[in-house]
Amino acid sequence: MDIDKKVWEVLCSEEDISNRLKELGQEISDAYRDKKLYVVSLLRGSFVFTADLVRKFDIPVKIDFMTTSSYGHGTESSGSVKIVNDIKENLEDYHVLVVDDITDSGLTMKYVMDHLKTKNPVSVKCCVLLDKPERRKVEIDPDYVGFTIPDKFVVGYGLNYGDYYRNIPYVFVVTDKDR
Numbered sequence: 696m697d698i699d700k701k702v703w704e705v706l707c708s709e710e711d712i713s714n715r716l717k718e719l720g721q722e723i724s725d726a727y728r729d730k731k732l733y734v735v736s737l738l739r740g741s742f743v744f745t746a747d748l749v750r751k752f753d754i755p756v757k758i759d760f761m762t763t764s765s766y767g768h769g770t771e772s773s774g775s776v777k778i779v780n781d782i783k784e785n786l787e788d789y790h791v792l793v794v795d796d797i798t799d800s801g802l803t804m805k806y807v808m809d810h811l812k813t814k815n816p817v818s819v820k821c822c823v824l825l826d827k828p829e830r831r832k833v834e835i836d837p838d839y840v841g842f843t844i845p846d847k848f849v850v851g852y853g854l855n856y857g858d859y860y861r862n863i864p865y866v867f868v869v870t871d872k873d874r
């Protein structure tokens with residue numbers, strides 16, 4: 696993708712994201728009140744979303760990070776998910792909530808949730824900012840979703856293209872200038 700020959704179309708503005716995160720934060724706080732909650736955030740893409748989301752919780756929470764990788768520099772999943780860095784803590788007493796920026800093919804979230812279940816937590820659910828159900832390759836239906844989006848490659852707010860643009864504070868779609 697030659698980014699200079701493209702236009703950026705905003706899909707989720709900073710205001711859209713901020714408003715939706717307040718709702719999600721409240722919903723998740725209500726669901727896990729009086730439960731031991733452990734957020735497992737999937738690096739690198741989820742660092743922005745996780746930082747903003749957990750600050751909307753009004754309940755105590757432990758937070759740790761796993762690093763997963765499947766896309767490399769491209770716009771298509773390699774089909775195989777690698778856990779580059781795993782959780783070290785014993786999760787047996789905890790309700791785990793996996794937080795990621797996007798569920799696309801679903802391969803990453805399915806693989807990580809299956810992996811975390813082997814650590815015998817009380818429960819495992821997931822929360823994603825963006826859900827792209829048209830691209831699913833495995834069956835997975837995220838428990839908490841910020842926005843359901845069409846089948847477009849999206850960038851910004853943690854999501855990268857060629858390792859850039861993660862720092863853009865909104866989500867945008869890149870399209871051809873002459874379309």
Ligand SMILES: O=P(O)(O)OC[C@H]1O[C@H](OP(=O)(O)OP(=O)(O)O)[C@H](O)[C@@H]1O
Binds near residue numbers: 739740741798854
């Ligand atoms: O549903 P899927 O098709 O598996 O795609 C979703 C995953 O792909 C991206 O991660 P990536 O492997 O690109 O690593 P990154 O988090 O470092 O960007 C994204 O952050 C999700 O974790």
Ligand code: HPA
Binds near residue numbers: 799850
């Ligand atoms: O649409 C996307 N954009 C950026 N990274 C991604 N990883 C999976 N899908 C996407």
